[in-house]
Amino acid sequence: MGVGSSGSLAVSGLSGLPEEVMVAAVDTDSKLLAGLEIDHFICVGESITHGLSAGGAVELGRQLLEKDSSGIRRKLRDVDLVILVGGLGGGTASGALPVVTRIAREAGCLILAVVSMPFDFEGKMKKSAAEDSLKRVRTHADAVIRISNERLLSRADSDISAEDAFSRSHQVVRDGVGMLCRLISSVGVCSLDFACIHTMLKNCDGFCNLALGRAAGPTRAEVVAESLLTHPLLGNVEPWARAQGVIVGITGGPSLTLREIETVMKKIQEKLPAEVWFNFGVLVDPDCGDDLSAMVLLAEQWKEPLVDSAGRQIAVRGRGGQAEFALETVGKGRFAHVNPTIYNNQDLDVPTYIRREIKLPR
DSSP: OEEHHHHHHHHHTOOSOOTTOOOEEEESOHHHHHTSSOSEEEEOOHHHHTTSOOTTOHHHHHHHHHHSOHHHHHHTTTOSEEEEEEETTSSHHHHHHHHHHHHHHHTTOEEEEEEEEOOGGGOHHHHHHHHHHHHHHHHHOSEEEEEEHHHHTTTSOTTOOHHHHHHHHHHHHHHHHHHHHHHHHSOOTBOOOHHHHHHHHHHSOEEEEEEEEEEOSTTHHHHHHHHHHTOGGGTTSOOGGGOSEEEEEEEEOTTOOHHHHHHHHHHHHTTSOTTOEEEEEEEEOGGGTTOEEEEEEEESOOOOOEEOTTSOEEEOOOTTSOOBOOOOOOOOGGGTTSOOOEETTEETTSOHHHHTTOOOBO
16 A cells, blocks of 8 residues: 555556555545556545645645545455555655554554655755654554665666656565565465564564565576675665574576575575574566566564463563563453453453554654
């Protein structure tokens, strides 16, 4: 689900997805939505914006979603995993994306947010709006992938066209989200199922790093492995040595060999600590031709949720340092034998943040 103009444009380019994957977009700009190549779109706030954008007003974007959320709630019924895509810094996405994330949490979805952060030249106000929105998204999302536009261009030619510069993050989102959807929705030679993604997102302690690689030719496996290890989104630090959770997805055509899979996996494994949680999937797709593609989700922190005797989560901690408040329940004390307050099959004596699995970032 793309939210705002940038997120909507990014998901519009997704193609070749399994039929059980629904692509949708949410925005205030009716003209932009009408031009998208997707089947599901929701235009909000038309009576207020008259089908135009939110004009960079973050609070307006938030209010429009709060008042006109019924269409989104209907789309999220019976959804297992929602991948929310948005470009932060503007009005609609910065205001609306946190609201959509909360609605998805209330619907019981597993939530992965993929957000692009503004270029430095876009100014301090946009950067501040993006950072504030990111904190709010983080409150309800299971995991967040930050796409830094500045990092994506750090190695690019300075004469790159403006159109190519702004579309680069869209392409990263399309490649990453598209590959993830195909890997978990298709039966591969070594399947990466939904349970693996669930484990990763529930335990990655907030943020995931994304790296992508694609190549063709006789040395494609070596080129893809090097692309993953040096991807600009990983920054100038060395996240591999600190990784605590990693998922690798490899996609290739019928010519994909075991040696090539082994080459990619071995080069990645050499960079990882011995105790890392690790899973991978391999998909053979005839449409790939001679291309070999790979995707990595990498978490630098990992949490092991504590549970009480009823199996409810009672604390949130990170092994690599606290990333969220570790709020705990201590039981009902003298009221332990009092009948619980049950409403809609929920025990209202259990704190709301535990029942709804709401994370409270410091």
